[in-house]
Amino acid sequence: MFQYLAADGGQGATNIWQLIWPFLLMFAVFYFLLIRPQQKKQKQRTAMLNQIKKGDKITTIGGLHGTVMELNDDTVVIRVNDTTKMTFERSAVNTIISSAPSASEQ
Incomplete structure (x- = not known):
């Protein structure tokens, strides 16, 4: 079993990053297109309500x-x-x- 893991040349770690990379990219897109603008809008609304x-x-x-x-x-x-x-x-x-x-x- 240990010989098999050593024989693949470390490809297991590369495969994990290949699986995680698209999820990280999707999170970044959601953050910049959805979450961040919503937080900015909420801050503006809170400031407006405090200025009444x-x-x-x-x-x-x-x-x-x-x-x-x-x-x-x-x-x-x-x-x-x-x-x-x-x-x-x-x-x-x-x-x-x-x-x-x-x-x-x-």
Whole structure:
């Protein structure tokens, strides 16, 4: 048995790398085409959600437009019209349409 392993000239190790190489290549392709862009997009969304402030005009994931009236750690209260205020999870905000001027800009 040992003579057989020595007689193949180390081809067993080469065959293992030939099997592993395509999997490594596929993982690299998936990482650069799928995983990395998704992580970048998630970072941008988290930054956008952290930048919401009172007075911003926003759109929710459901398509509701409104102005931010109150902010908590997890919730956002938006004014839809003159009398209606609605409370949403902060993660339900889809986009900031226009940002309210900050105190330093006024």
